[in-house]
Amino acid sequence: MTESPNLVAFTPERQEKVKEIIARYPEGRQKSALLPVLHVAQEQWGWLSSEVMDHVAALLSIEPVEVYEVATFYTMYHLDPVGKHVIEYCRTGPCCLMGGEDVYGYLKQKLGIEAGQTTTDGLFTLKEVECLAACGWGPVFQIREKYHMNLTNQKVDEIIEELSK
């Protein structure tokens, strides 16, 4: 599990990145930076604790509630601690036509967890997501920025093995 941050501060490189993002928008419109900055925050901490969200609010000169209401609306932001690898599995129709439900059953059995749970070793969190816009290459899941496509049970074995090293 990723620990809740004790000291909330972006790494120097990410601080630069955040600065660059805020500068993209017209003056007084820095709130536009919220979604991209939350992605940078999640990249660093793995999930968005209220301390992290408060820190982002301060950076953008907006109220903390403006960050909470956004973070709770969009599905990509994790509001609870997650495992090292978050598997975001597409459960939508076109992937199901390609055998997505069977592969999903296999994956759940292999990890021994259901959607929303994390393996006891803290390595994998499983999350069901809606269409990832890769329907022709289904079944699909995403781990961080990487799309894993045309999944089969064998491919699942290989990916999990690789990430368990």
Next chain:
Amino acid sequence: MARKILTEHINTPGIETFEVYRQKGGYTAVEKAIKTMTPEEVVEEAKKSGVRGRGGAGFPMGMKWGFLAKPEGVPRYLVCNADESEPGTFKDHHLMKCIPHLLIEGMIISSFALGANKSFIYVRGELMYVIRILEKAIEEAKAQGFLGKNILGSGYDLELIVQPGGGAYICGEETALLESLEGKRGNPRNKPPFPAVKGLYQSPTVVNNVESISNMPWIINNGGDAYATIGIGRSTGTKLISASGHINKPGVYEIELGVSVEEFLNSDEYCGGVRTGHHLKALVAGGSSVPILPANLITKTANGEDRLMSYESLSDGGFATGTMLGSGGFIVFDETACIVRNTWNFSRFYHHESCGQCSPCREGTGWMEKVLHRIEHGHGSMHDIDLLVDISKKIEGNTICPLGDAAAWPVASAIRHFRDEFVWHITHPHEASQPGAVYQGEMALA
């Protein structure tokens, strides 16, 4: 081989780089537009081309540009909608990943036409790897003087920003997208005012789909009139179709609008036919929200004419016997697919993605999912079928944005054309709720 406007060079090695894209004639349209044309002339070419919004609505792009308000001293914005999230649709993903400079070139031309100096490409956040590809391409274009201050010495400035979303289908709706771009929840706005008058930061704004904008380089190089000669009738040009489901060759294909559905489905140039050893049962032609059609209404209209891949032909017969081209998400179902299960799946999607602002959608999508779940799992009653139709009617047309309609149509059309299958689930709950169970009776003939 059919004519290619967007994908001619998509398989050229290195086409994602400025150098190779340029060798293949890239950015000549920017030079032509900025050096030899006025913004009004560029808008005129877009109008002449007849190109229609490729995100799903099919509204003529040039006309949309014509609505943009131009008050003195107020900035105007162009925002590209790359929030592609409609189930069955993955063409923009493919285009941006493979040939990012095409969209960037289109954005420069379109921004120039609209007088925008800061433009945005709003990409769904899941596609972070594509965002990085686009940002790299923007850096390259900037280094070559095609972006930034004083482009090609013309005095025209343009900054291009790639904005990630956070995971929300609703942000594909243009006003929800603008809210999101302002750092808010993606709740669609009441209209009017339309974005053309009050959009991003309350300024006049145009929102166009990736594919629509990517047509602009070709239109400028060859002329709007030349574009309008491709296609059929008011369906001008080419269209990217995302083909998925039970076919031999899933993928993204560029078609000339007007090719027959039969040819698109069966030709080796495109889908390569329903997967070998199986036969067609149903098809969703334009993304999950458009009405599903049974096999007998797919290749022929109710009047027995060939059904074509065009806005008009696919909608021939209205919702009674037709459907829509939508976003071009072409999902094929063979005889192993359970229509009830798929309808429940789509309903769950719309329930999950409803923003919750309007009661008919917030509550109705949840009710439909629940009722479909119980039918699929062997607990339905005959009354449930009419209940679903009733709920869908009460959602349709009663919401701020079209997500309500998008949620209602798949349910209403599945019952319209496959009622037998719903009835069978209710009268044979034990068999129907077995994993992989599919109604084997006579295919529903509308």
